[in-house]
Structure formats: structure tokens, C-alpha cells
Amino acid sequence: MIKTKAAVLHQSGGHARPYTTSKPLHIEEVTLDKPGKEEVLVQIKAAGLCHSDLSVIDGNRPRPMPMVLGHEAAGIVVEVGEDVTTFKVGDHVIFAFLPSCGHCVYCASGRAALCDPGAKANNEGVLLRGERKIKNKDGETYYHHLGVSGFAEYAVASIYSLVKIDPSYPFEIAALFGCAVMTGVGAVVHTAAVKAGESVLVVGLGGVGLSAILGARAAGASQIIAADVSASKLAVAKDYGATSLIDSSEAGALDRLKQELTTGGVDKSVEFAGAMPALDFAFQATRKGGVTVTGALPHPDARLSLNPLLLVGQEKTLKGCYLGSCVPTIDIPNFLALYKSGRLPVDQLITHRLHLEDINEGFERLANGDAIRQVIIFDEK
Known part of the structure; x- marks a missing residue:
């Protein structure tokens, strides 16, 4: 088990504006269970603030609560669970916000965005195998956001939510490829x-x-x-x-x-x-x-x-x-190659860089339309 700081939403909707005052997201110390079968532990290095997160905060996208938010992130694998052969410690990864099981009728026909087990897990706030790995100091179990929960220093994720990338890409850029x-x-x-x-x-x-x-x-x-x-x-x-x-x-x-x-x-x-x-x-x-x-x-x-x-x-x-309509394991590397060639200058999207503690300020800025992409940068450890 590992302790980590995380941004937790306890209630979807009903938060007064500005969010800088009502602070819908609480920065808490939580505990992560060890990664299980076909799961890994990722140290989050960068995570983007998206309207899909905001829609959970303001109640437009109901999710089970309490939940560690964040679905656009990149980081480094620091521990692998049982039966993990496609990732190793030290790999740089991007999260995809819908896990692709690889064997349902949609995944098998190249339509990973419609993965049935992945959609079920996301709706229930669990990882692909149906488990929750996040607990607070009192032992209460929290829900995962879209298999990622990237507003935290560490996250346990299914290997089917991850895409391995070349380590030459900056994390703040890589994170954007997981959603935006x-x-x-x-x-x-x-x-x-x-x-x-x-x-x-x-x-x-x-x-x-x-x-x-x-x-x-x-x-x-x-x-x-x-x-x-x-x-x-x-x-x-x-x-x-x-x-x-x-x-x-x-x-x-x-x-x-x-x-x-x-x-x-x-x-x-x-x-x-x-x-x-x-x-x-x-x-x-x-x-x-x-x-x-x-x-x-x-x-x-x-x-x-x-x-x-x-x-x-x-x-x-x-x-x-x-x-x-992507297959993340194929399209994310292809889009990264376009970025590397200069044909997809997505670094232009980043308007603000934040610390995790500034997250409520960031979402108030997003709600006001005063930002394009804000990225939380996690300190080196």
C-alpha cells in the first residue's frame, strides 16, 4: 500500500461559485492498495483539467461519490501487478479515459471507444476488473474517475487504460493526448x-x-x-x-x-x-x-x-x-508522431500550469472560460 495526496470530490453538484471559495475538491491523503492482476501503479507527473471533470463537479455528469477526479494524465510505471507483461517499471505512459478490454465485440472490430466492459467499469467508478483501490484514513473506499483518477500523486490503473510512449515526450504535453x-x-x-x-x-x-x-x-x-x-x-x-x-x-x-x-x-x-x-x-x-x-x-x-x-x-x-473514435494504443502514438514532426503543435493548448493545491482555482478559471488547457505539474520526487 502507498499513501498519496489526491483531489477528492464528495458531492456532485450544489457547489456555490466561485469554486475558489466553496472548494468542491478536497486535497486529502489517501491510501492505494497494491496493483492486482493486470494492473500497475503509476506515479502521476502531469494531469490536465477538462470540462468532463467540471461536468462532474457541477452535477451535469453524475458519478458515484466520493471520487478522486482526473482523467487526462501521464506518468511513470513504478510497480507492476500479477500477469503484467506489456509494461515494466520505468515505462512512460499516457492514460486513456476508457479502458479497452481488447476482446469484446466492439474492441475486436476496432471500435475501442465502445468497449462494453470499459463503459460498465467507468459508469460504476471502478477499475476494469471491478475493484476500487482508493481508501481514506478511516478506511472508506473511494471511486475511480474513468479508470484514471489522475488528480493524485499516484494512481493504480488497469493495463488496458494505458498506452506506453517514448520517454522523450514532456509529461505535460503527453497528458493532453489522453483526452483533448x-x-x-x-x-x-x-x-x-x-x-x-x-x-x-x-x-x-x-x-x-x-x-x-x-x-x-x-x-x-x-x-x-x-x-x-x-x-x-x-x-x-x-x-x-x-x-x-x-x-x-x-x-x-x-x-x-x-x-x-x-x-x-x-x-x-x-x-x-x-x-x-x-x-x-x-x-x-x-x-x-x-x-x-x-x-x-x-x-x-x-x-x-x-x-x-x-x-x-x-x-x-x-x-x-x-x-x-480512436483505438488509443494505435492513435495516441500516431498523434504523438504528428506532434513530433511539428504538424500538431498541441503545446499551444497549455495556458496555465498549476500545483495540485491550486485545483479549485483552476476549475473556477475553467468555468469562467478563462483557460484552454491547465495542467497540474507534480513535483519531482
Whole structure:
């Protein structure tokens, strides 16, 4: 067993803003059980703050409580459990926020993002084998967040939640590939299948949306339109490679996109805002025969009003995207290679570097829209 500091959420929703005052995340000393069969102990070196974490804090994504949050992280393997042959002590790893069992019908057909055992484990707040490894000083067992619980100095994880990487990559960069980059770039190149020369609309310009812009640029999109309701985020998108900017809340914004910026709409659109007006805008902005992809996670009660005649008469496609439709063991190394070649400059995403003790301040900043990707850097030991 090992003791470690961790950021624990005891209640999902009901926290007053600002979070710097209400402090929904408590920094506690917890104990981790030793890694079991097909599990390893990882020393966390960097972990990113994501809207998916924020949605658990504010209650939009209910999870079992208490829970150690964090699902975008990278670190070093420091101990291996029974029957671990693919990892060894000293390996550098990135966490994928959905474990891929490798043998269910979805994994076997190359659709790891739909892994049945992985989804079940994530929903129940346990590791892939169904166990919980985190306890507080009184012996109470805490839940795992998406098989990662990366807001801690150490984490026990299933080997099916990990991807081994070359140790030359900085941890703060590597961590981003576990969620923001994998989801954003994957949505563009896999789910939307953007081809060279096509036009792309990206709606919602957080870390995932800006990753999608970088992905569209790497894929050879001829036109990349960035849409948001925030002027500051639109300004940032231009630096990432957006060729046109549009405030989707302005009157006439859709007409401007379809009549001035394009001829009838874009070939492909991807939406990451998590709001129904944003998804509607993305769908309406997609041309006849085009594809609209949503990779956001709105409140479970949210509903989209859609005229099916548009799907039929215009042969449009509306697709969901989870995990960037990626196979993490294949796509994370491939995306890292794009970063190394300079074609995926994701280091631009990092706007703030924090200590674990600053995490509530970080989430208040994220809730305000004042950050893109904030990364917790853990001290060397």
C-alpha cells in the first residue's frame, strides 16, 4: 500500500461559485492498495483539467461519490501487478479515459471507444476488473474517475487504460493526448473522416475544439471555420489555424456562413460546446450530403429538436463521437508522431500550469472560460 495526496470530490453538484471559495475538491491523503492482476501503479507527473471533470463537479455528469477526479494524465510505471507483461517499471505512459478490454465485440472490430466492459467499469467508478483501490484514513473506499483518477500523486490503473510512449515526450504535453488531443483530432480524422481539400466547421473552442482545429489543419482541410460565442476564444482560434471566425450567437450568423464563407455550408462540422444551440448551428451549417459530428457531453436531460426531412432530403449525417473514435494504443502514438514532426503543435493548448493545491482555482478559471488547457505539474520526487 502507498499513501498519496489526491483531489477528492464528495458531492456532485450544489457547489456555490466561485469554486475558489466553496472548494468542491478536497486535497486529502489517501491510501492505494497494491496493483492486482493486470494492473500497475503509476506515479502521476502531469494531469490536465477538462470540462468532463467540471461536468462532474457541477452535477451535469453524475458519478458515484466520493471520487478522486482526473482523467487526462501521464506518468511513470513504478510497480507492476500479477500477469503484467506489456509494461515494466520505468515505462512512460499516457492514460486513456476508457479502458479497452481488447476482446469484446466492439474492441475486436476496432471500435475501442465502445468497449462494453470499459463503459460498465467507468459508469460504476471502478477499475476494469471491478475493484476500487482508493481508501481514506478511516478506511472508506473511494471511486475511480474513468479508470484514471489522475488528480493524485499516484494512481493504480488497469493495463488496458494505458498506452506506453517514448520517454522523450514532456509529461505535460503527453497528458493532453489522453483526452483533448485524442478526442478533438480523432473526431476530425476518424469520425468526420475529413479529407484533404474539404471545408470544416469547429463549434466550441475549448481544449478539444482547438485540438480539432489543429487536426483539421493536419488533415489538409482547405477551409477551417471556428465558431463560438466568446470573442477571446475566437481570437485564439485564428492562431491555431482557423481561416474564418464566426460568433454563432449573432443574428444572421448561419446565413453569413452559408452564403458568404461557403457555398451552401461546410463539408464537415464538429461540435464540442455541449449546448443544444451549438449542435443545431453545426448541423444547420453542414451542406447537403455533409457530416455533422458531436463529441460534447451535455446534461443527460438535454434534447435536440431535429427535422428528419433534412436527414432524408439532404442526405445529411449526424454522428456521435466518443474517445475520438480512436483505438488509443494505435492513435495516441500516431498523434504523438504528428506532434513530433511539428504538424500538431498541441503545446499551444497549455495556458496555465498549476500545483495540485491550486485545483479549485483552476476549475473556477475553467468555468469562467478563462483557460484552454491547465495542467497540474507534480513535483519531482
